[in-house]
Amino acid sequence: MGLAGLRIVLVEPAGPLNLGAIARVMKNFGLNQLIIVNPQCDRLSPDAMKMAVHAKEILESAVVVQTLPEALQGCVRIIATTGRVSSWKIPLENPRTALPWLLEEPEKPVALIFGREDRGLSNEELNYAQKFVQIPTHESYQSLNLATAVGICCYELAQLTAQPVTESTTSPELASWDMVEAYYQQLESLLLKIGYLYPHTATSRMEKFRQLYNRTQLQTTEVAMLRGILRQIEWAILNNRQ
Structure with missing residues (x-):
């Protein structure tokens, strides 16, 4: 089980410093597939490249698309991150319990979606996911920086590669x-x-x-x-x- 097929999907990121920090933390933990949906800033700006340090190639090779469906093409498992409880009361999990599910389909595309810095993902965008992650924070200040949220999830994903899930030879093929x-x-x-x-x-x-x-x-x-x-x-x- 590895991270080769895992896509980090950012929806309309607005901060170049966040983009650079995300590229850096992705490289720290062995992830390299970055997809950016309708970016609101230049991923190759001096601020982003400076923040990326030795992970500039992740920003350079990032795939830029206009819509979230484009970013999810071919994915068989999708998790969306959210900092709020939707009106339709979706079940929320913490990263440690939810993220292993992404890696149960080795060598197949899967995606982890992060929303906008100021308002996260819309209900329509959340509808594209099968599971939902909320990172537990202290009640005194619950709003997480985007790059911090990505970093926490990347860390949890990296720990899983040292604990392979036993694959079933008769595992059914999930629909993309x-x-x-x-x-x-x-x-x-x-x-x-x-x-x-x-x-x-x-x-x-x-x-x-x-x-x-x-x-x-x-x-x-x-x-x-x-x-x-x-x-x-x-x-x-x-x-x-x-």
């Missing part, structure tokens, strides 16, 4: 994020057609379906089966109308 996302889009389209969803409430209702399915950790064969059911329903509707 993009495969599951395509299913959600197909499901929403069908539910709108049959009147179960209405356009003005579709987003909030689909949040419930996403939360339900994300907890199950869908396998590739299961997603294929579910999509087959939806196609059959669509076929039956079409033929009954003729």
Whole structure:
């Protein structure tokens, strides 16, 4: 078990000093895949490069994308970090108990998402994850610096590489994020057609379906089966109308 397939995903970071510090701490603990979503600062600025010290190559090789879905393409496990309790009361775990789950799929892409410095991740962005991490802090001051949060998680991940999880030779193949996302889009389209969803409430209702399915950790064969059911329903509707 290693960290080669693990992506550190930053959503709209605004501080070049934070970016430099994150690159440095990633190199400290053996991580090198940095993906930046719609950055609000220059990752190659003098401040960022100075803060990175001997980890400048992580900033230079970072992948910059415009949307979070682009950053998650191909990932089979996704954890989002959050400093707040969402209105839909997602279960929150601490890094030590949650992060081992990311590394149970060796050599497959997985992602750990960090939100904006000032307001974290939106509910829509949290919907893309299957598990959620909140770093415990003292009640007198609970707000963590972004680079500090990344550093804590990188440390916990690095400790896990010395404690390999025994792999099962019959472990099922988990569906990638993009495969599951395509299913959600197909499901929403069908539910709108049959009147179960209405356009003005579709987003909030689909949040419930996403939360339900994300907890199950869908396998590739299961997603294929579910999509087959939806196609059959669509076929039956079409033929009954003729």
